[in-house]
Amino acid sequence: MIAVIVLWILLALIAIVVILLHFSVTAYIKVNGDGFDLKVKYLCFTLYPRQEKPEKQANKNTKSVEHLAQDNKDGDFADNDSDIATEQQLREFKADPQPGYESRAESPERLQPNNSKVGSEKDSTEDKKHKAEKQPEGKAQKSQEGLFSKLKSKYELTKPYIPMGWKYFKKLCKTIRFTDVRISITVGREDAHEAAIFYGALQGVLFNFLAVFANIFTVKIKKADVNCIFTKNTISGEGEAAIRIRPSAVIALAVCVGVNFLIVYFRQRKKQKQSKVDVSGEKAAASV
Numbered sequence: 001m002i003a004v005i006v007l008w009i010l011l012a013l014i015a016i017v018v019i020l021l022h023f024s025v026t027a028y029i030k031v032n033g034d035g036f037d038l039k040v041k042y043l044c045f046t047l048y049p050r051q052e053k054p055e056k057q058a059n060k061n062t063k064s065v066e067h068l069a070q071d072n073k074d075g076d077f078a079d080n081d082s083d084i085a086t087e088q089q090l091r092e093f094k095a096d097p098q099p100g101y102e103s104r105a106e107s108p109e110r111l112q113p114n115n116s117k118v119g120s121e122k123d124s125t126e127d128k129k130h131k132a133e134k135q136p137e138g139k140a141q142k143s144q145e146g147l148f149s150k151l152k153s154k155y156e157l158t159k160p161y162i163p164m165g166w167k168y169f170k171k172l173c174k175t176i177r178f179t180d181v182r183i184s185i186t187v188g189r190e191d192a193h194e195a196a197i198f199y200g201a202l203q204g205v206l207f208n209f210l211a212v213f214a215n216i217f218t219v220k221i222k223k224a225d226v227n228c229i230f231t232k233n234t235i236s237g238e239g240e241a242a243i244r245i246r247p248s249a250v251i252a253l254a255v256c257v258g259v260n261f262l263i264v265y266f267r268q269r270k271k272q273k274q275s276k277v278d279v280s281g282e283k284a285a286a287s288v
Contacts, residue, residue, distance in 0.1 A: 021251065024177075024244040032238035160264050168257050170216075175249040177218040178241050185237035188229030199228040 040048040189195035
């Protein structure tokens with residue numbers, strides 16, 4: 001009886017998790033002349049931005065004021081100590097100067113450059129140039145061929161996975177839904193002819209972009225307008241949209257990608273083993 005109850009509880013928990021994963025995570029985006037605004041919500045919870053409690057903010061302000069006061073006090077004490085230490089050092093130096101002290105102006109040897117170091121650096125650079133000139137062209141060609149062969153072998157390894165990755169990437173893009181899309185652009189020129197040309201060009205660019213964007217993602221447009229003004233030179237705009245994605249769809253795609261990856265991987269291993277067996281058979285037949 002207890003085992004049946006535990007089983008039912010587990011099934012209920014799994015059902016609740018599946019239902020919660022089916023709800024979409026929504027990001028509300030708004031762009032205008034004032035800047036960029038982003039809010040991320042899941043069900044009734046705001047994931048971003050998180051609002052801090054007023055008590056925590058007040059505590060942070062009081063702590064920052066206390067730290068500033070302590071830093072100012074410590075800085076004053078440190079300045080006083082450093083001034084006292086420098087005065088003591090000057091007095092000791094005047095009373096008993098260090099023996100054998102020479103100023104940089106009195107020591108011309110320090111001003112002279114080290115000719116041995118300069119000569120060794122020149123010799124090393126000349127040796128490197130001679131070595132680079134003496135290198136045969138065949139070695140450079142061989143190194144390039146080796147690099148190309150490595151790149152080719154890596155491409156051959158990843159080539160079977162490219163169609164699968166592209167297919168599921170397109171499916172992932174389609175699971176991202178742009179809803180409640182509102183776009184409003186205002187353009188203007190003092191010359192009416194220029195304003196009409198600019199208005200038509202911008203309208204064509206906008207709607208062509210929306211067509212390409214709708215082929216990649218799932219898009220629902222509520223408003224897309226281009227307004228023209230004939231009295232002044234201006235260009236401005238604003239836009240807003242809600243981006244939705246279901247966690248369950250992303251998890252399902254990840255599982256499908258993993259399964260197909262394993263299928264392709266085992267097929268490739270099987271082909272490699274068969275090719276090795278065929279090569280060994282051909283060698284044995286040739287030796288006989």
